[in-house]
Amino acid sequence: MIEERFMRLDEFGVPVPNYASVNREHSYQELDYFVEQEDFVEVHGKRFWKPFVEKPIDGDDHSIMIYYPSSAGGGMKELFRKVGNRSSEFHPEVRRVRREGSYIYEEFMHTGGTDVKVYTVGPEYAHAEARKSPVVDGVVMRNPDGKEVRYPVLLTPAEKQMARDVCLAFRQAVCGFDLLRCEGRSYVCDVNGWSFVKNSYKYFDDAACILRKMLLDAKAPHLSSTIPPNLLWKVNEPTQPSEGLTRQGSGIIGTSVQSEELRCVIAVIRHGDRTPKQKVKLKVTEEKLLNLMLKYNGGRSRAETKLKSAVQLQDLLDATRILVPRARSKQCLRRVVIFRASIGRCS
Secondary structure (H helix, E strand, O other): OOOHHHHHHOOOOOOOOEEEOOOOOOOOOOOOOEEOOOOEEEEEEEEEEEEEEEEEEEOOOEEEEEEHHHHHHHOEEEEEEEEEEEEEEOOOOOOOOOOOOOOEEEEEEOOEEEEEEEEEEEOOOOEEEEEOOOOOOOOEOOOOOOOOOOOEEEOHHHHHHHHHHHHOOOOEEEEEEEEEEOOEEEEEEEEOOOOOOOHHHHHHHHHHHHHHHHHHHHHHHOOOOOOOHEEEEEEOOOOOOHHHOHHHOOOOOOOOOOOOOOOOOOOOOOOOOOOOOOOOOOOOHHEEEHHHHHOOOEEEEEEOOOOHHHHHHHHHHHHHHHHHHHHHHHHHHHHHHHHHHHHHHOO
16 A cells, blocks of 8 residues: 555655545545645645645555646646556546545655656665656657666665665565655655566676575575675765766665776757747647648658648648637637747747
């Protein structure tokens, strides 16, 4: 149960997002301690303003909702386990929270579009990776092999302490949890239990070494050996840039820096002579727009079409005028003209 996980984390002093739980014995049961208004819910007097997160208390139910305020247009975004290349869907018509079960309401954390996944192997080792948050647009970034794109992350001393506490709190050496970095602080939003890293040979080697040590210590101490010192970390050790380079692949900082190795140099460069693009992405099903896409894709079916020339934009405008009611034609025309001008600046 997610509620029990949060309670266990609270007991061990692990930072978690501000939350409250709503327990219903029966679906759609009205509770005197739960109040819902247009832009907030209130649980036992604790108020959660939109955007907020709604999680089923049942840990096996992965249908998580995020509700947005009316000032941002309202609506709800549903997060779910990856289906193809999708991990979330936006539902603009949904404004009210679910009433058919028990849920946890949680403060929404602004993480800049990135989630951190942490994997422990015992209380003194953790591997961390970052991925694009499903909150961004719901599109899963994949590499040429079809695997989700993830990036190595260095944990701070405070985050290493959190990894240790999570491992000890749940009495599980091999454990995974989700970390949210928000405004200079980190929070644990979910503990996933038995979890292994995929597609990381460095992690495989480290985990095998540590697990071998654990098993031999428990069943055959006379065969046990020491773990290399650079495989483990100390919670209170400072983060040093040189040490970070030696353990970048596993997201931890070793105590030994005798074999430093520069893995890579990353630079983010952007020229400043263009106006940033402003895009609106939406799914279309209207036949006129689909025919327009076929027309300018040479009759081939593609997921997207770029319209830049005056003739192309005129065709788009004509199709839009037919689809949009006359009462909104002037407003639509103004928006399309602005859209045309915006594309002209970005092309």
